[in-house]
């Protein structure tokens with residue numbers, strides 16, 4: 001090594017830094033072990049120091065001697081390593097301290113006393129729930145991202161991607177640690193919604209074609225795959241409960257984790273325990289003996305159990321049958337019946353001392369927890385959206401797929417919907433001038449559109465799939481014809497149906513807004529030209545169809 005040390009940016013330097021910081025960690029641990037430092041309030045709490053790069057958090061009792069010793073250790077470490085503590089940049093955050101404790105802190109520590117939340121690793125941390133004012137900077141930071149984007153130049157489909165992969169993913173790290181209050185999530189949703197529909201911070205109801213709860217569903221449930229913040233937060237934080245259960249040796253794992261009641265309930269429903277030695281399973285609250293936890297299965301008996309008894313592991317409860325002596329409440333008939341029921345259930349059950357308990361996450365095939373599986377499980381019970389694969393898995397520019405998504409939800413601004421809202425609307429279908437305009441008429445029953453579809457499909461030798469008189473619903477027709485073909489033909493057909501619907505809609509808009517006269521050859525020509533471009537751009541299904549249709553040479 002060079003005698004003047006490592007240059008900044010040298011790949012070795014982080015390693016070296018870790019080795020050096022480890023010494024500080026050891027010094028503090030040693031002082032704690034030799035009882036130079038008083039134990040922290042909780043019996044099991046061994047964690048005295050958190051290190052991340054040059055951010056150090058040390059947990060201390062507010063006593064003069066503890067502070068003295070810690071400062072000495074820091075001095076000693078600074079003298080030996082050259083890493084001196086910058087007192088001006090440090091702060092003290094009292095946790096549950098009395099006034100006299102504060103007095104001691106003021107007298108013995110050279111750094112200022114600050115209140116929570118404190119900022120550590122970019123997170124506002126606090127032992128209390130964050131207030132509105134404390135959360136506001138997070139919301140502002142998200143809103144600040146917006147003006148720099150050229151929102152007007154982006155289609156909704158493009159903005160949808162920004163919402164999901166920038167606005168939403170900014171939050172994942174925060175949601176992992178913080179339970180943001182509901183109004184904060186609401187405020188963030190307002191920003192996401194406004195940007196998606198209008199490219200602005202705020203938006204009125206009329207600009208949003210589809211309700212936000214629907215937008216924030218997965219594709220297969222009819223949404224745009226934008227994350228639902230509440231569910232996202234719950235599923236990333238479920239990981240803590242899972243780790244607490246499966247890796248009980250983590251230094252924080254004995255902490256009571258504050259999970260909302262829904263999350264706790266969901267977790268109990270999602271995890272099944274296979275008991276081995278019984279040392280890492282809870283007798284009453286884990287699901288190990290029956291389809292439910294014993295707490296749920298035998299509520300009367302559970303109420304008669306002492307507080308201490310409720311926390312026993314399977315091992316501890318079965319040892320000397322402590323679960324029996326834990327029953328201290330009144331022995332009502334219900335309690336006795338459930339008591340006998342539990343005897344029956346335990347009949348024949350034996351611990352296997354050499355096998356560890358295992359916990360199985362039911363929503364993934366591997367049995368291991370994943371945030372994705374948890375997130376998806378929160379949407380279980382919603383109705384499947386039939387057209388999702390045809391829309392989102394077909395080759396088509398995203399603005400066209402986005403349009404098809406609004407078509408299938410019947411949320412395009414056709415005359416019928418404009419009329420319902422009392423807005424200006426064309427009196428009859430702008431393409432045929434024969435019937436009232438609905439989205440199904442426009443794309444399916446309109447004589448003009450039928451002619452478009454027929455000509456386009458005929459050009460590809462697929463005239464057998466063209467619309468019949470009985471076809472009245474766009475979605476039904478699409479499903480029907482798409483199911484009649486397979487493989488590359490199906491892929492190509494799906495792309496072409498998306499292209500056709502998009503082009504008819506564009507033409508309709510030119511007629512309504514620019515006074516263009518409906519023109520069949522022009523629409524068909526546009527579609528055929530686009531088809532070739534899509535094929536060049538990578539739509540293999542379309543290329544396949546074009547190749548089939550090309551006159552044999």
Ligand SMILES: [Zn+2]
Pocket residue numbers: 429430431432433434435441442445446447448
């Ligand atoms: Zn028409």
